[in-house]
Amino acid sequence: MDKEHRKPKATTIRDVAHAANVSPAAVSRYLSNQLQLPVPTKSRIDAAIEALNYVPNAMARRLSLNSSETIGFITSDIVNSFFALIASAAEEAASRAGYSLTILNSRNDIDRELQFLSRIDDRQFDGVLLLTNHVDDGRLRTKINANRRVVLLDEDVPGAVAPRLFAENQTGADLATAHLIEHGHKRIAYVGGPRGLLSGEERLKGFRQAHAKALLDVDERLVFSGPYDERVAYDSFRQLWAGGEPPTAIFSGGDLLALGIMQAARDMHLRIPRDFSLVSFDDIPHAALFDPPLTTVRQSTQDFGQRGVGLLLDLINHEVHAPDTLRIPVSLMVRGSVAAPPRSHRTVHDGGAGKAQHIGAQKVEGV
C-alpha cells in the first residue's frame, strides 16, 4: 500500500506522550497504575492511545524488567491427555497471574529437556515446570541446580534442589491392588514404570504393601518394570501369558500401559474382566469408554497444574517455602475391568462380573 514509508514505524510510548502533552514516564506510570492523574490528563492520554492505536511492546518491557513473563512447561508427551490436562490447568493458572505458558514436547529425550531448560539461561523463561519421564543420568540434576528456577512435577530428579509436587503413588497402588485382592485375586501381576523412576518405585512399593497387608506373597516372575510405553506393556502381557500359569489380575502402573495390555488381550482373544482383571493408574479422559471401562486410580490434573504454577511463581519471586515434597491425593475410580478370578468359586462382594458400572464411577478415596 504505502510505498512512501518502507517501515511504518510502530507507535511508541513517546508518540502517545507527545500527543497527550505529557512525558513518556507519565504514560508508563499511568499504564501501570503507579500514578494518580487529574481526570483531564487521563482522558488526553486515553484519547491519544485510542487515536494512535498504541499497544505497548512486550519485548521492550521484558528487556527492561528483566522478565520474560513466560514460563515453560516441559512434558514427555503433550498428546497424552493426562499431561495435556495438567498443561491446560497450568496455562490457566499462569494466565491469571499474567504469565504466558509455553508447552515443550520433550519426547522423553534428555537432550531436548536440557535444551529446553537452557531457555531459562537466555531469559526466554522465568522458570520451568518439568515433567520428566525417565531416570536422570545426572545431567538434569546438574542443569537444574545451575539455575534453580525449576519445579519438579509428577516425577523426581534425585539430588535436584527444587520444589516437588508428586502424586500419592504408593497409596494409589495400594488401593488398586487391595481392590483386586478383595475380589479374590491372589495371583496378581505388576506391569509398571521403570525401576529407578519415582512413580515406578513407589507404585511397586504400594503393590507389595497391599500384598503384605493381605498376607499374600508377590510372585516375582509376575513383576514387569519398564518404560511407560504401550508396546512394552503389550510385550509384557504376551510374556505373562506365554509362561505356564498366567495371573488372574494385573495392576498396571499407568493407563497407557493398560491400553497396551488391552490391545494384547484383544489380539489374543482374551476378555476383560472375564479372563483376567485389570486396574490401572492416571484416569485419562474417556477411560470409561474403553472396552472394558477401565478401573483406575485418579489423580487431580487440576491440582498438578495449579499448584505447580503456584510453587514456580513463589520460586521466581523468591517467596521460597519449606522445601518439602508436596503430594496430590488419589482415589480409585471403580468401573468395569475387575471381577472375580476365572474358575473361582469364591464369593464376590459386588455383582461386577460382566456388567460395567460405567456412569458415575464409584469413587474410593485415597488416604
Place this chain on the structure above:
Amino acid sequence: MDKEHRKPKATTIRDVAHAANVSPAAVSRYLSNQLQLPVPTKSRIDAAIEALNYVPNAMARRLSLNSSETIGFITSDIVNSFFALIASAAEEAASRAGYSLTILNSRNDIDRELQFLSRIDDRQFDGVLLLTNHVDDGRLRTKINANRRVVLLDEDVPGAVAPRLFAENQTGADLATAHLIEHGHKRIAYVGGPRGLLSGEERLKGFRQAHAKALLDVDERLVFSGPYDERVAYDSFRQLWAGGEPPTAIFSGGDLLALGIMQAARDMHLRIPRDFSLVSFDDIPHAALFDPPLTTVRQSTQDFGQRGVGLLLDLINHEVHAPDTLRIPVSLMVRGSVAAPPRSHRTVHDGGAGKAQHIGAQKVEGV
C-alpha cells in the same frame, strides 16, 4: 549467599568483548556467522564465552530484531488429542525453523481467541495458527484482517484474508457414508458439527452426496447439527432412539461426538455394531481401543501442523503464496463399528459383524 552484590549482573556481550579484546559488534557478528575471524581471535572469544558463562539475552535480541521468534497456536481444546497431535507437529516444525511455539487454550471462547490474537499486536507473537471451532460473529474476521499474520487451520473464518489449510471434509464424509451404504444401510442418521461451521457444512454435504450417488433419500429427521460437544451428541442419540423408527447407522462428524454416542448407547444397553453401525471423523489416538474399535476418517495431523507452520512462516517473511485454500487428504480407517443392519438378510461383503478388524486397520484412501 553473596550479600555483597545485591544483583549479580548477568554477563553481557560487552563483557565477552572486553575479555577477548574485540568489540561487541565483532562478537555479535561472530555469533551470528556474519564474520570470518582469524583462528586466534575466534578462540579468544570462545574462551571468554566459556569462562564467563555467557548466554545471549533473548529479550534484548528480540527487541533489537523486532521479532519475538515465537508463534502462537490457538486451539479450542488442547486436551483433545486430535488437536494436541497437530500442536505437537507444529511445535516440531517451528522448532526446526528457530521458532518457539506457545499453545493457547481458547476453550472455544471468542473473547479468549481475540485476546490471544492481540498478542500479535504487542509483539509477543510473530504470527498465529488459529484453530477455531465455532461460527464467527465477525469479530475474528475483523481482528485477523487488522494484523494479517494468521493462518487458518481446520476451520474457516469467512471473510478473513489469510492462508487456509483444511481437511477434505466432503470427500471424507462421502467415503464414510458410502461405507455404511455398502453394508446395506439405508436409514442413516447424521450427528455432526454446527451449521455455518466449515467442517459441519462440508461433512453434511458429503453425507448427502453419498446418498445421492446411491439414489437414496436423506431423512431430514435424522439430521442433527450442533456444537462438537460429547453431551450434545449424547442427547441427539437419545432423541434419535426416542422417536418411532431409529436409524440402522450413524455417521458422526467427529470422534468426540462418536464418544458421546457410544456412551449413550451403552447407557441404553445397545451394542455397536449389532444394534446400529457407527462411522466417524478424525481418528483420534486409541480409537482402535474403544468398544467397539471405531471406524473413522483419518486426517493427517502431521500434515496439518507441519504445513500450517510453513504457511505461517512464509506469511511472516512476506513470501506470500497464492491465497488458495490448501487441503489435507483423508482416508477411511475400517475397524469394528460397522456391520450389516440389524434384522437384515442382505448379504454383506466382509464378515465384519461382531468381530473387529482392529490391528492394522484396513485403509481406504480418499480421492
Place this chain on the structure above:
DNA sequence: CTGAAAGCGCTTACAG
C-alpha cells in the same frame, strides 16, 4: 574489514 555509536521501546532511580 572493524569499531564507535545509535537505535530498538520500554522502566525507573534520580534530581529538580
Place this chain on the structure above:
DNA sequence: CTGAAAGCGCTTACAG
C-alpha cells in the same frame, strides 16, 4: 509530584 536521562543488552547502518 513530575520529567530528563540513563539503562536493559542486543544488532547494524555508518564512518573510518
